[in-house]
Amino acid sequence: MSQVRLVIFDCDGVLIDSEVISARILIDDLARHDVAIDAGYVAQHFLGRSFPTVRDHIRTAFGVKLPRGFEDSYRTRLIDTFQTDLRPMPHIHAALGALELPYHLATSSSPPRLARSLDITGLADLFSGRTSTASEVARGKPAPDLFLHVAARYAIPPQHCLVIEDSIAGIMAAQAAGMPVWRFTGGSHLSQLTNGPDRTGGAALSFDSFADFPARLAGLTPPAQTKDRAR
Structure with missing residues (x-):
């Protein structure tokens, strides 16, 4: 990877x-x-x-x-x-605060729904200026357009962008964009998934908690990355 x-x-x-x-x-x-x-x-x-x-x-x-x-x-x-x-996923605030590289949000939600969701869950400040929605591209997931749009915004090649998704459509979109993708299975809607292909959905890795998310990225990030490289 x-x-x-x-x-x-x-x-x-x-x-x-x-x-x-x-x-x-x-x-x-x-x-x-x-x-x-x-x-x-x-x-x-x-x-x-x-x-x-x-x-x-x-x-x-x-x-x-x-x-x-x-x-x-x-x-x-x-x-x-x-x-x-509505609740944020457990440990997500701490995980985002611990990240030492840029991050962005790419969603199929409408801009008004996204704004209210982030506000309600206390994530708005963490994603200020770091969001993109399907309304900005011609084709939504499972097409790669949204993820490629985000990569271009940061001028980072797709192969160096890690996507975190829960849905099969999102995983397909990341793969079509040439990006590695991990599947998060900690949401209530995926709580019944068992181990095996159904759990990964074709992603390289599946995980169900953000408690150790920064540690999972250790060794995969280059030195001297900063969070504020959004363009």
Whole structure:
């Protein structure tokens, strides 16, 4: 594995334990439009993907065109629930504070949702000026566009960017970008994964706690890296 010069984090299911909440609200809202799915379906088809991708899938798979206003209503309910239920992943604040190299956030979430999520979980200051969303590129995950966009911003070759993802779509996007990727499996939505291929999802490594994350990077980072090289 090449030396790591930039760490790119996904947000939902990696930095914040949000995927179970998002799935619950989406399942409930879709049921009102005669679309019956469960958490397993959400994990298989929607995890790591943008809302336009979810909307298009619903139309293709179920023949249902979601009404105008569905997305806004869903996002409003979601943020209201986040306000009381959303938590950061354990140890993530300390892990970020201990990193000795640049890091960035790349997510399929909308900018307003991302901003509220980071604010609620106390991560906003740690990611000030360090976020990118799928709205900035032509294609969302599993296409590599977002990760390549971030690498270009820092002028760091893809092979020196380590991606931290939870979703298969995100892992595929990192691999398509030519970036090494580790899978974080500590979110509530992945708690039932067992050891083996299902756990790694094709990533080079899987881990379920940020407690020892800086130590895992030891030996993979070049000397004299600083956190403030964002461009």
